[in-house]
Every structure is written in C-alpha cells, then in structure tokens.
Amino acid sequence: MDATVLLKRDHDAVRALFARLPETSGAARVESVREIAAEVILHSQLEEEFFYPALDSAGDAEARQIAIDARSEHGLVEDLMERLLGLDPRQAAFEEAVRELERKIQEHAREEERRTFPVAHRVLGESRLEAIGRDIATRRARLDAAA
Secondary structure, three states, rough: OOOHHHHHHHHHHHHHHHHOOOOOOOOHHHHHHHHHHHHHHHHHHHHHHHHHHHHHOOOOOHHHHHHHHHHHHHHHHHHHHHHHHOOOOOHHHHHHHHHHHHHHHHHHHHHHHHHHHHHHHHHHHHHHHHHHHHHHHHHHHHHHHHH
C-alpha cells in the first residue's frame, strides 16, 4: 500500500483519539493522552525512518526542505508531549498543553496531506511509495508485536 495512504490512516486514527478525549476525565483522560502520545511517537518514528529519507534522497529541493521542516515539527511535538506528560492533570496547564498538542498535530497532519503527500507522489512515484508503504507496514507490525 502507498506510504501516504498508511500515514493518512495514522493521522485519522490520532484525530479519532482526540475526538474522544472530551469524553474522558481523571485517570482515563491521562491514559488517553498517553495513547495519543504513543501513536504520534510511532508515526513520527516510521516517517523519520522511511518516508523522510526517501524525500531527502529524491534530488528535489522542495522535498528535502519539507523533510527538514517536518523533522523540526516532530521535535517540537515530542518536547510538548514530554512536558505534557509531566504535568499534573488536575491543573489548567495540563489542559492548555493538551489543546496545544492537538493544534500542533492537526496542523502537521494537514500540512502533510495538502503539501507533503502531493510532493511525495511527484518526486517518488507510485512504485517507490508502494515500497516505502511495505517497509512501514512491516516495521509497524514488528513494533506492535513487541509492545
């Protein structure tokens, strides 16, 4: 399957987790935030291992810059998740950090879907995206099995 389709599925799964978040409170809310963080970390890991290196090596300046920018965004999101998970969930700062995390993740996903994926199709082509998709699916299956 095309890597962009798999990555879009990840975006949709995280969107669904955020959509269910308002229904939670207390320990269940913290667990939901941890689940979101785990999904985002896995998604980022797979992109950074397979997808972004392909963009880097495509020989296209726009694709390379997209990969650089995306890695930077991943770093910001990871820092925010680390800070969030260290906060007391009873404090307003926790809820503010949850909202900020959702905003940053939603922006990143929209950017990938609107800009990155079309560029990937242009510079990598369908067969390369299919191969990357297979690599992503294989690694995800291994990581899921180990968890």
